[in-house]
Amino acid sequence: MIADNTFIADQFSLLAKLTDIHGGNSFKSKAYAAAAFTIERLPQQLADLPAEKMASIKGIGDSVAKKIKEIFDAGEITALAELIANTPSGIMQMLNIKGIGPKKITVIWKEMGIESIGELLYACNENRLTLYKGFGEKTQKSIQESIEYFLNNIGSYLYAQIEPLANNLDAALKKNFPEYVFLSTGIFRRQLETIDKLEWVTNTPAAALQSYLLENNFVTEKLETEESVFQGKDENILLHFYHATHENLYHKQFTTSCSEAFLNEWNERKLFKSVVNYFSEEEIFEEAKLSFIPPFLRETITVIDKAIHNNLPGVIQTKDIKAIIHSHSKWSDGNNTIEEMAKTAIAMGLEYLVISDHSKTAVYANGLTEERLKAQHAEIDELNEKLKPFRIFKSIESDILNDGSLDYSNEILAGFDIVIASVHSNLKMNEEKAMMRLLNAIQNPFTSILGHCTGRLLLSRAGYPVDHIKLIDACATHNVVIELNAHPRRLDIDWRFIDHCLEKNVLISIDPDAHSTDAFRHIKYGVLAAQKAGVTAMQNLSSYSLGQFENFLITQHAKRSI
Ligand SMILES: [Zn+2]
Numbered sequence: 220m221i222a223d224n225t226f227i228a229d230q231f232s233l234l235a236k237l238t239d240i241h242g243g244n245s246f247k248s249k250a251y252a253a254a255a256f257t258i259e260r261l262p263q264q265l266a267d268l269p270a271e272k273m274a275s276i277k278g279i280g281d282s283v284a285k286k287i288k289e290i291f292d293a294g295e296i297t298a299l300a301e302l303i304a305n306t307p308s309g310i311m312q313m314l315n316i317k318g319i320g321p322k323k324i325t326v327i328w329k330e331m332g333i334e335s336i337g338e339l340l341y342a343c344n345e346n347r348l349t350l351y352k353g354f355g356e357k358t359q360k361s362i363q364e365s366i367e368y369f370l371n372n373i374g375s376y377l378y379a380q381i382e383p384l385a386n387n388l389d390a391a392l393k394k395n396f397p398e399y400v401f402l403s404t405g406i407f408r409r410q411l412e413t414i415d416k417l418e419w420v421t422n423t424p425a426a427a428l429q430s431y432l433l434e435n436n437f438v439t440e441k442l443e444t445e446e447s448v449f450q451g452k453d454e455n456i457l458l459h460f461y462h463a464t465h466e467n468l469y470h471k472q473f474t475t476s477c478s479e480a481f482l483n484e485w486n487e488r489k490l491f492k493s494v495v496n497y498f499s500e501e502e503i504f505e506e507a508k509l510s511f512i513p514p515f516l517r518e519t520i521t522v523i524d525k526a527i528h529n530n531l532p533g534v535i536q537t538k539d540i541k542a543i544i545h546s547h548s549k550w551s552d553g554n555n556t557i558e559e560m561a562k563t564a565i566a567m568g569l570e571y572l573v574i575s576d577h578s579k580t581a582v583y584a585n586g587l588t589e590e591r592l593k594a595q596h597a598e599i600d601e602l603n604e605k606l607k608p609f610r611i612f613k614s615i616e617s618d619i620l621n622d623g624s625l626d627y628s629n630e631i632l633a634g635f636d637i638v639i640a641s642v643h644s645n646l647k648m649n650e651e652k653a654m655m656r657l658l659n660a661i662q663n664p665f666t667s668i669l670g671h672c673t674g675r676l677l678l679s680r681a682g683y684p685v686d687h688i689k690l691i692d693a694c695a696t697h698n699v700v701i702e703l704n705a706h707p708r709r710l711d712i713d714w715r716f717i718d719h720c721l722e723k724n725v726l727i728s729i730d731p732d733a734h735s736t737d738a739f740r741h742i743k744y745g746v747l748a749a750q751k752a753g754v755t756a757m758q759n760l761s762s763y764s765l766g767q768f769e770n771f772l773i774t775q776h777a778k779r780s781i
């Protein structure tokens with residue numbers, strides 16, 4: 220294929236941007252940008268021109284002409300290929316995001332140390348961009364919106380992101396086809412943390428469904444008697460419909476609401492007596508003589524044994540949560556004052572609030588120096604007088620430093636009611652290094668809660684590698700609680716490892732890591748993840764009543780004096 224002008228112009232435009240990002244010669248980058256502009260508007264194709272004529276075109280010149288020749292000869296500009304090789308793929312992706320040019324990307328990469336879109340989005344959510352020159356609140360908001368748009372177009376969503384669309388669609392389908400049944404199923408029904416399709420079982424005729432969805436911004440991917448799939452035009456989500464008859468609707472809902480492993484085990488044990496004439500999922504369980512296994516638990520096969528022995532956990536509900544543990548105020552990088560946070564918690568019927576702003580090493584997040592801590596603690600004392608019987612606890616989200624130590628001297632640490640320890644810096648590390656830092660922090664008698672233990676950001680950053688089993692065992696030995704960070708992009712610790720926590724009697728704490736009062740609602744997503752692991756209210760620290768929490772602190776403080 221011969222490169223056309225549009226392709227060549229794009230190459231120079233990219234070369235200009237990357238030259239700027241890498242701090243190259245600005246005259247050169249301007250020349251490349253000008254060349255891109257000129258080439259795009261040329262009346263004739265460069266491929267049709269003799270090489271010696273190119274350099275004489277205004278806006279091109281010798282150096283650019285040479286590079287055009289490289290494209291024709293080798294398919295690429297060497298200088299550009301080199302720059303691309305030296306740029307993290309996340310930074311390359313950022314170039315596709317509206318509203319951030321090379322200048323801003325340079326600051327994001329070199330000053331903020333952010334190398335992926337997911338991290339950038341998280342930094343926006345945490346209000347971190349506004350601390351840098353050239354990034355006002357408006358810019359931050361528009362970057363955030365552009366990133367969300369970009370990520371949505373990739374086709375996977377956080378559960379919390381897709382939830383409103385799922386609910387609206389469900390209501391719209393039921394309203395439009397009142398004579399038919401729509402049963403939610405699949406991964407959304409199982410409350411998985413990321414969702415790439417929404418699934419229903421229905422007895423609606425496929426053709427009728429198709430014409431309705433075509434009118435409503437979806438295109439048909441597959442239309443068959445067994446199942447139909449539609450792709451959203453704006454929202455890049457797949458809708459998957461399993462067609463059923465009136466008689467086998469619930470059988471189908473059951474089989475599509477289980478993980479593969481679970482369903483295989485179910486079949487192996489011959490728990491189905493028939494495939495039709497169930498008129499609820501409950502009937503299927505009754506017939507199999509098992510207690511009802513809610514869809515969110517239908518992941519592993521062990522749950523079937525628990526159901527046979529009538530031993531299923533009574534899982535935690537959002538209403539069981541009695542406190543906000545892990546929250547940030549304006550003292551570090553939060554949006555609200557402590558008083559605003561406390562009053563919102565009171566209005567929600569909660570009993571206490573744990574304020575855990577960032578520690579001093581987290582300069583990017585306006586972490587608290589020893590002097591500012593004193594002032595913050597005085598403010599909390601005053602508020603505690605004023606807001607009785609509600610309690611605000613003095614906490615800190617202490618950075619776990621490179622060697623695994625906490626961020627303040629023991630004297631300062633002793634001034635906190637409770638310490639949450641989290642890794643925020645130097646996230647690129649191997650398992651050995653990560654475990655060394657984490658285990659040291661866990662062994663520290665001042666650590667009561669291990670915050671977001673892998674640092675993962677769902678759909679955007681994998682998190683550093685850890686040995687979950689070792690980590691959990693160490694928390695059991697040292698009486699440390701493991702946070703289930705409820706931010707829908709974190710949900711860290713992964714629910715898949717929580718059964719080991721429960722086995723070892725390690726408490727979980729469902730914490731919103733709230734940077735604003737609005738983020739208190741994230742608790743719900745932590746609860747959904749905890750339900751998948753079969754966590755009960757009493758296995759979760761944030762469902763402790765104020766009295767129980769105070770007793771818990773006494774046992775934690777006892778560790779400090781040993
Ligand atoms: Zn954190």
Ligand SMILES: [Zn+2]
Nearest residue numbers: 545547616732
């Ligand atoms: Zn935090």
